Amino acid sequence: MDGEKKSVSEKMVAYYNAEGGDTLYTSQLQPQSMSFEVIDRKIFAEVLYPRDIYGLIDFHVRECVKREVRMRVCKNCLRYFAVTGKASMEYCGRICDSKGRTCREIGAINTWMQRKQGDEVFKEYRREYKKRFARINAGKLTKSVFYAWSEEAKKKKEDCDNGTITPEDFSRWLKESRERDVAKTMS
Structure with missing residues (x-):
């Protein structure tokens, strides 16, 4: 449904025509109590008076x-989010781990890792890179030798x-x- 090139309104009409009779799984939009009021003697605005939390959700x-806001299910946390900005957005901006990273950040890392999964050359390079970086922290390799x-x-x-x-x-x-650099650090 998300990939279709229809407006949100057209999608809602199609959805209610197909599923509207199923009151358990479709939102049954209810009449809302609305009013126009002067707020703080400065602004004339529409005010909602919901009967319950469902009235707020309905609104x-x-x-x-x-407003034609497109919704999508996040590929990381599987929760709905409003698509703002790029139409190709696949991940929401919710914080999803203890390090404070968002689904968008985690999704980018996971996509990159999946692409590199079968790349044996990359795995070997990455393994060697990590070993050498650890040797810097252990004081067995200088930063200049590592970066070169x-x-x-x-x-x-x-x-x-x-x-x-x-x-x-x-x-x-x-x-x-590796053998050459080990020999350099030994001398």
Whole structure:
């Protein structure tokens, strides 16, 4: 339903024509008590007087339909969110973990990880990168040696991804560079 190129209003009409008789699963919009009032002697505004919490929800659903707000289910937390900005948005902005990261941030990380899942060259590069970074923290490798290696490793990995060198050549280079850098730090 979300992927269709219809307006929100057209989608609601189609939904109620198909599902409207099922009062358990469809929202039955109720008459709302509304009034126009002067607020703080400055603003003339529409005021809602809901009978209960459902009246408030009903009002917000109506406003979303009126304003053509598109809703989508977040691919991370599986809860509905209003699509604002990019129409291709797949993740909401709710905080979803103890580190304070949002579904949008987690979703981007997960998508990136899934893309890299089958990439053995990347896994090997990442493993070596983490080992070397840990050696900096342990005081066994200098930052300058690490960053020089990192730049060279990125270029070699790009060469491997482009097919200029084979994955075996890349693995061999990683091993040789590790042995070379260990020898440098020992002397």
